[in-house]
Structure formats: structure tokens, C-alpha cells
Amino acid sequence: MSDSPARSQKAQKVLERFAKKLNRQMVGSLLACVHCGMCTDACHYVLANPGDPTFAPAYKADQVRRIFKRHFDWTGRVFPWWVKAKSVYSDDDLEQLKDIIFGKCTNCRRCSINCPMGVDFATFNRMARGLLVSVGVMPEGVAVASKDQWELGNQMGVLREDYLETLDWVSEELRQELGDPNAGIPIDVMNCDVVYAINPREIKYDPRTIADAAKIFHLAGENWTMPSEGWDMTNFGLFSGDDDLGGAVARRLYDKVEELRGKKLVISECGHGYRSTRCEGQNWGGVDVDFEMESSVITMLRYIKEGRIRIDPFKNNKSYTYHDSCNNARSCGLFEEPRELLQIVCNDFREMYPNRAENYCCTGGGGAMSMSEYSAQRLKSAKIKADQLKATGAKVVVTSCHNCVDGLTDLIRYYKLGMEVMQLVNLVANAAIVKEKVTAALP
Amino acid sequence: MSGLLHFSEHTLQEAALIFMAIVYTLRLRWLLRFKAGRERQAPTGLPETSKARGIIYSWANIAMPWAMESTRTKVFVYVQFVVFHLGVAASIALSFIIPYVPKLLELSFFVRIFQIIIGTAFLVGILRIIRRVKSVYLRAISAPDDYFSLALLTSWFFLAFLSVPNSTAGGEWHLIAFFLLTAFFLIYVPFSKISHYLYYPFARYYFGKTMGHRGVYPIKHFPEIRR
Ligand code: SF4
Ligand code: SF4
Numbered sequence: 034m035s036d037s038p039a040r041s042q043k044a045q046k047v048l049e050r051f052a053k054k055l056n057r058q059m060v061g062s063l064l065a066c067v068h069c070g071m072c073t074d075a076c077h078y079v080l081a082n083p084g085d086p087t088f089a090p091a092y093k094a095d096q097v098r099r100i101f102k103r104h105f106d107w108t109g110r111v112f113p114w115w116v117k118a119k120s121v122y123s124d125d126d127l128e129q130l131k132d133i134i135f136g137k138c139t140n141c142r143r144c145s146i147n148c149p150m151g152v153d154f155a156t157f158n159r160m161a162r163g164l165l166v167s168v169g170v171m172p173e174g175v176a177v178a179s180k181d182q183w184e185l186g187n188q189m190g191v192l193r194e195d196y197l198e199t200l201d202w203v204s205e206e207l208r209q210e211l212g213d214p215n216a217g218i219p220i221d222v223m224n225c226d227v228v229y230a231i232n233p234r235e236i237k238y239d240p241r242t243i244a245d246a247a248k249i250f251h252l253a254g255e256n257w258t259m260p261s262e263g264w265d266m267t268n269f270g271l272f273s274g275d276d277d278l279g280g281a282v283a284r285r286l287y288d289k290v291e292e293l294r295g296k297k298l299v300i301s302e303c304g305h306g307y308r309s310t311r312c313e314g315q316n317w318g319g320v321d322v323d324f325e326m327e328s329s330v331i332t333m334l335r336y337i338k339e340g341r342i343r344i345d346p347f348k349n350n351k352s353y354t355y356h357d358s359c360n361n362a363r364s365c366g367l368f369e370e371p372r373e374l375l376q377i378v379c380n381d382f383r384e385m386y387p388n389r390a391e392n393y394c395c396t397g398g399g400g401a402m403s404m405s406e407y408s409a410q411r412l413k414s415a416k417i418k419a420d421q422l423k424a425t426g427a428k429v430v431v432t433s434c435h436n437c438v439d440g441l442t443d444l445i446r447y448y449k450l451g452m453e454v455m456q457l458v459n460l461v462a463n464a465a466i467v468k469e470k471v472t473a474a475l476p
Numbered sequence: 477m478s479g480l481l482h483f484s485e486h487t488l489q490e491a492a493l494i495f496m497a498i499v500y501t502l503r504l505r506w507l508l509r510f511k512a513g514r515e516r517q518a519p520t521g522l523p524e525t526s527k528a529r530g531i532i533y534s535w536a537n538i539a540m541p542w543a544m545e546s547t548r549t550k551v552f553v554y555v556q557f558v559v560f561h562l563g564v565a566a567s568i569a570l571s572f573i574i575p576y577v578p579k580l581l582e583l584s585f586f587v588r589i590f591q592i593i594i595g596t597a598f599l600v601g602i603l604r605i606i607r608r609v610k611s612v613y614l615r616a617i618s619a620p621d622d623y624f625s626l627a628l629l630t631s632w633f634f635l636a637f638l639s640v641p642n643s644t645a646g647g648e649w650h651l652i653a654f655f656l657l658t659a660f661f662l663i664y665v666p667f668s669k670i671s672h673y674l675y676y677p678f679a680r681y682y683f684g685k686t687m688g689h690r691g692v693y694p695i696k697h698f699p700e701i702r703r
Contacts, residue, residue: 057510058686061679064507067672068617071546071553079613086616095617108621108667116669117619146692147546149538149557150672151680312690315516325518366521366691390692391545 043168044121048104050167054160055105062157063101065150066091072154075147077393078137081414088137088414090144094154096133097161127170134161135172136407139399140272141359146390163274171273174403178269182282187265189233197261199236203244207251210244211467216251218243221293222258227332228295229259230266230286230310232303232435239435245462246301249333252465253341257299263289266300267435268309271360272400276317283314287322297325299332302456304358304434305398312365328367330433333461334374343466349379351453353460354427356385356418356441357392358434366390371433374457378464383425393417395432397440415444422450429453431460481648484655485575492662499666500674507678521691530688533695534680543695556600563597564629566590567636571658574642574651581642590640594633601630625668632657 040048055063068091073079078088086092095117102109102118109118121127142155165171166179181190197220204217219225227250235242250257263285270279290298300307311326336342355375361367368389376382385392396415401407422430422445430441430452441454519526533543541547547554570590573580580586605626608614635654644651665671687693 055510057507057512057678058682059513060507060510061675061682064675065672065679067669068614068619068622069557070611070614070617071544071550073613074549075546084612086613089613089616091617092613115619116621145683146687147544149544149547150676151534151537151683153679153683153686312515312517312520316514321516363692364690366525369522387545389697390695 038122040122041124043124043127043170046168047121047127047164048100050164051100051104054164058153059157059160062152062154063098064106066094066098066152067150069149072144072148072152075144077143077396077417078414081416087133090154093133093138093158094152096130097157124170127165127168130161131165131170131172134158134165135175135400135404136410139359139394139396139401141394141398142363143359143391143394146363159271159274161274162272163276166273166275172404172406174405175269175273175400178400178403179273179275179278182265182269183278186263186285187233188267188269189237191233191236193262196236196264199240200243200259203240203247207244207247211248211251213251216247218247219258221261224294225256225258226296227255227257227299228290228293228297229257229299229301229329230264231259231301232267232306233265234435234439235301239438242301242456242458245458246329248462249336249342249458249465252467253336258293258295260289260293266306266310267303268306268314269400270317271305271309271313272403279309279313280318283310284318284320286310287314287318287320290324291322295324297327299327299329301329302433302458303436304360305436307367308360308364328361328370328433330367330371330374330457333457334370337374337377344378344461344464345466346378346380346464348464349460351429352381352383352427353379353429353431354383354385354422354425355388356395356430356432356437357389358432358437359392359394359398361433362392363390367433371457374461375431378457378460383427385421385425393421395437395440396444397436402436402439412444412447415440415447419444419448419450422452427452429455431455431457433457477644478648481652481655484652484659488659489571489575489655489662492659496662496666503666503671503674512682515686515689519689519691524696525688525691525693527685527688530686530693531681531684533693534684534687535677537680556603559596560600560604563594563600563633566593566597567632570594570636570640571655574639578642581640587640591637594637594640598630598633598637601626601633605630621668625670628657628661629670632661
């Protein structure tokens with residue numbers, strides 16, 4: 034892999050690791066692009082920055098592809114200029130690549146489902162992120178969150194005492210709200226039917242979602258628990274492309290569920306957490322798990338269908354629309370259940386267009402909310418989402434993702450849309466009928 | 477028929493075909509040396525989605541312009557794609573018909589159909605060149621290989637169009653040029669973007685498998701687009 038001019042150590046490492054990261058899927062995607070440009074309009078960055086080709090998915094993909102071509106493709110190795118193959122040499126080259134693969138793409142996969150050739154740019158963009166991260170080239174926020182997740186077991190640096198204390202006062206408030214001394218959050222109970230894992234954002238900024246989930250589990254008579262350790266279902270490995278981190282974080286949670294001999298892991302509403310834990314973690318960690326995993330959206334819908342909780346939709350009396358998280362919809366196929374649930378718990382649901390697997394990113398995906406250096410660019414590209422939201426005429430946008438809550442809140446403020454952002458758990462808890470208390474799980 | 481035309485129609489084509497087959501075999505072996513990623517997790521999504529259905533849907537996508545927003549909203553570009561590739565298929569077929577079943581070209585309706593397909597593909601080729609040069613997005617992603625391949629294919633359509641009647645009444649140059657260019661393609665294609673037809677079934681297979689396993693493919697619900 035010799036190349037002139039002289040190459041920095043970091044660039045050399047990136048190239049060495051590139052070779053190890055390639056698999057057949059990725060090579061297929063790297064080879065199959067015909068530069069047709071059909072994916073261009075699929076990207077919210079392009080739509081918000083008309084005329085700037087550096088935001089086009091194929092252009093961004095080519096910044097990674099040209100390295101592949103220079104080192105692995107026969108034409109690129111012999112006649113690099115003919116296919117625009119180019120290697121990386123300096124730390125500056127890596128910094129420039131960083132600004133594209135972290136700063137100009139949220140890995141939302143919208144271009145992937147719009148490519149006639151089946152090129153999955155988002156997947157190899159994540160791989161490229163991992164290569165840069167392996168040599169310490171990454172946005173500051175990614176470095177901080179990754180470090181916290183490695184060291185403290187959660188990406189927001191929540192300490193064990195703070196976590197347990199929060200669950201404690203949430204339990205206390207729930208007992209008061211329901212007037213039931215048995216209500217609360219069971220911690221580390223063995224052999225439960227459900228082990229519930231959350232996003233650290235819920236502890237830090239949004240404990241209401243924990244209280245609402247606890248209320249729903251209680252009303253459904255669920256035999257459930259939350260772990261005292263290994264409770265973070267989010268995974269910065271998805272954003273940073275670091276499979277080692279991804280695998281370690283996922284295993285921490287899997288191990289805890291196994292230790293508690295839980296029958297099912299229920300994952301609170303979070304797109305990237307759901308994708309990482311349910312769909313990617315086993316692959317990153319190289320493990321198979323024996324228990325079931327599901328999104329709390331599916332759990333709540335089941336409780337309603339089984340009659341374990343009853344709903345009064347008139348309690349949610351505003352107009353609601355639904356934003357599909359990219360990770361839920363485009364990478365895990367979770368788009369019908371949230372709609373079904375939303376239509377049960379409210380009376381005025383307004384669809385957003387396009388939607389489901391074709392929905393636009395909240396623009397805070399792919400870890401973008403942690404990359405403050407690209408905030409201006411992110412908010413500019415959020416115009417597409419803002420227009421989508423506005424067109425619904427709804428007062429509230431509901432989403433099943435904590436990351437999207439932050440992304441949407443930010444853009445709603447920026448574009449002065451005056452909308453509220455909620456999660457399904459808030460609406461279900463609000464609409465749940467408390468009077469007739471259910472004390473045992475139905476068969 | 478001159479010796480040069482006979483050589484171009486037969487010996488040269490056969491040698492070029494053998495070369496292409498060898499190169500493609502090597503390429504496929506190289507591609508298959510990369511290990512295929514594995515999805516350990518249980519499937520997600522609705523029961524009507526699965527790996528197998530995802531793969532079939534993904535392969536069939538190319539013939540379902542409604543299935544992707546990109547093709548649904550750019551119908552004219554999609555039609556161009558179809559015509560262009562029909563032109564490729566017809567021109568390839570012609571390179572076998574002329575040397576091996578020339579009798580077919582004595583049927584005037586057959587000649588007409590081939591000329592219409594290849595002639596329209598030539599016009600699409602011109603449109604595609606203009607689009608590639610004019611669009612700021614396409615210019616930014618285009619390499620010399622993109623321009624060269626497109627220009628060459630368009631010229632090939634032109635020569636194929638002239639060669640369809642298989643007539644040497646006005647001279648042999650168009651037939652010789654068509655076969656020389658065909659042979660050049662057979663040798664050049666594995667090293668150019670035109671070899672995408674070898675890779676795209678792979679890319680689509682794996683993408684479809686992933687999306688099927690994850691409950692996204694087949695997409696049942698095509699949302700109305702309101703921009
Ligand atoms: S990624 Fe796909 S849609 Fe985009 S330019 Fe390449 S082949 Fe065309
Ligand atoms: S993955 Fe999303 S953000 Fe990235 S280039 Fe594709 S459409 Fe744009």
C-alpha cells in the first residue's frame with residue numbers, strides 16, 4: 034500500500050484498517066455507483082442547500098469511495114485520475130474527510146433507499162467514521178460521549194447514585210399520583226417478564242418519560258424491573274462507527290438482562306437505541322441472545338390490545354402528527370405500530386408527508402446533536418423538516434426517539450413553528466384510565 | 477465481405493469475449509473473497525417482510541418506478557434509463573445476430589424495431605451527455621471514465637443503428653467500426669463504470685436482504701409526496 038508523497042501515521046493507520054473493515058456488502062456498494070445522481074434530491078442537506086454539490090450523497094460517498102478505488106480497485110490503482118481515485122496522506126486530509134462524513138451526513142439512509150443500484154452509502158459512511166475515530170479524528174462531542182459510554186457505562190456521564198436517586202423520586206411521585214403504595218420502579222428484580230432499559234437523557238432531562246412508562250407498566254400489572262447497572266440502551270458506537278464500543282455497550286445490557294434472568298428486554302422510545310440494541314448490537318458484539326427484545330411502542334400497543342390498559346383518547350385533545358425516526362423506520366421497520374398506537378390514544382392524527390421509510394431525518398440524527406461545530410449547517414438543513422411539520426397543521430409532533438425530540442425541539446425553536454414535541458409514552462400515560470386499577474397480568 | 481470485416485465479426489469478437497469472461501471470473505472471485513456480513517438478530521417489522529422477499533423486491537425495484545421516490549418523481553429520467561438499456565441489449569444482440577444469424581436481418585420489421593430501439597437509445601445518450609455536462613451535481617461526481625463511457629456508448633448506438641440492415645452497399649466501414657468498438661467494449665468494460673451490471677445485483681441482493689430482515693422491504697405503503 035505504498036503511495037507517494039509521504040503519509041502521516043494516522044493516514045497510514047486509516048488505510049490499514051480500511052482493508053480490514055471491508056465486507057462483501059460494503060464492497061458491492063463501493064463498486065456499484067454509476068454516478069447517475071438519482072439519490073441527490075433524497076438528501077435533506079441537498080434540498081436545503083440548492084446548487085452546492087458537496088452535499089450530494091454521491092459526492093460525499095465518493096470522498097470515501099476514492100480511497101477505496103485508489104487502494105483496492107484495479108483501474109483506480111493503475112490510472113487513478115481516470116476514476117478520480119485518491120488516497121489520504123495528511124492529517125489535514127483526514128480532517129477534511131471528517132467534516133464531510135460527520136458534518137454533512139446524518140447517516141439517515143434516505144439516499145440508500147432511493148438508489149436504483151442498491152448503494153448503501155450510510156453503511157459505509159459509518160464505517161469511514163469508525164476509521165477516523167480509530168485514529169482520534171472526530172468531533173469533540175463524539176469523543177466526549179464515547180468516553181463516557183466506555184468509562185461510565187452511559188453516554189451522558191450519569192452517575193449510578195444520580196440514576197438510582199432519580200428512579201427513587203420518580204417512584205415516590207408515581208405512588209402519590211396513583212395513590213397506590215405498590216406503584217413504583219422495581220430495581221434489579223430477578224426473573225421478571227420485562228426488563229426495561231432507557232436513554233440516559235431520560236434521567237438527565239426528561240424523567241417524565243420514565244414516570245409515564247412506570248405508570249403504564251404498573252397499570253398493565255406487568256412483572257417488570259429496571260437494572261441498577263447496564264441500563265443504557267443507547268449506543269454511541271452507532272454514530273461513531275466504532276464497532277468495539279458498539280459491541281461492548283450492547284453486551285453490557287444483554288449481560289445484565291441475562292444476569293437478572295429477564296424474559297424480555299423492553300427498549301424505551303429511542304430510534305438509535307432501538308436500532309443499536311435490537312438490530313445491531315448482536316452483530317457488533319458477536320453474540321446471540323436468548324431473550325426477546327422489543328420497543329416499548331410495541332409493548333404499549335399490546336397492553337391496549339390485550340385490555341391490560343384502557344384508554345380515553347379524549348384526554349389527548351390537541352392535533353398530532355407523527356415523525357418517523359430514521360433508525361426506527363428505515364433500519365428497523367418500526368413504522369406501522371406507532372401510527373396504530375397514536376390513532377388509539379388521540380382523536381386528531383394528521384399524517385406527515387412523506388412518511389414511514391421515506392420520511393426525512395429530524396436532522397439531529399447520526400449523532401449530529403452532539404457535534405456543535407456543525408450546528409449552523411444542521412439547522413439550515415432542517416428547513417426541509419420544518420416545512421414538513423408546518424404543512425401538517427398539527428400542534429404537537431409525536432416521535433418515538435429521544436434524539437429526534439432534541440432535533441425537532443431545536444428546529445421548531447429555530448424556525449419559530451410553535452409546536453410541541455412529545456413521545457408516545459406521554460400520550461399513552463395521559464390517556465390511560467387509572468380508576469379501575471389492574472392488579473394482575475391477564476393470562 | 478472483406479477479410480478485415482470477417483476478422484472483426486468473428487476472430488476479434490471471440491477473443492474479446494474470452495478475455496472478458498476471464499477478467500470477470502477473476503473479478504467475481506475477488507469480490508467473493510470478502511466475507512459476507514451476518515445479521516444475528518431476530519427479524520423486525522411486519523410479518524409480510526422477510527430476507528427472501530426483501531431480496532426479490534430489491535432486485536425487482538429497477539422495474540418498479542413507483543417503488544422509489546427518486547424514480548417516481550423523475551419519470552422522464554426513468555424512461556430514459558429504460559430506453560438506454562434496451563438500446564444496450566439490442567446492440568449486444570446485434571453483435572451476435574450479424575455474424576451468426578444474419579437471416580433475421582432480412583426481415584424488414586425486425587430491422588425497423590432494432591433501428592427504433594437503438595436510434596432512440598442514441599438520442600437518449602445525447603440527452604444524458606448534455607445532462608451530465610449541464611448539471612452541477614453530476615459534474616461534481618463525474619470522472620473522465622463517466623464521460624468517456626457515456627460518449628463511447630452513444631457512438632456505439634450510432635454505429636449499431638447504421639449496422640442494423642447489415643448492408644455493405646455503401647461500404648463496410650460502419651460494420652467494421654461497429655465490431656471494432658464492440659470488441660473494445662468487451663475489453664474496456666470490466667475496467668470501467670459500465671461493469672456496474674456485474675456489481676449491482678450484489679449490492680441489491682445484500683441491501684434487499686438487510687432491509688427485508690429489518691422489516692422495511694417490501695415497502696407496502698407508498699406515501700403521497702407533497703412538497
Ligand atoms: S449512489 Fe446510487 S443513485 Fe446515487 S449516484 Fe450512485 S448509483 Fe446513482
Ligand atoms: S444518509 Fe441521509 S444525510 Fe447522509 S447523504 Fe444520505 S440522505 Fe443525506
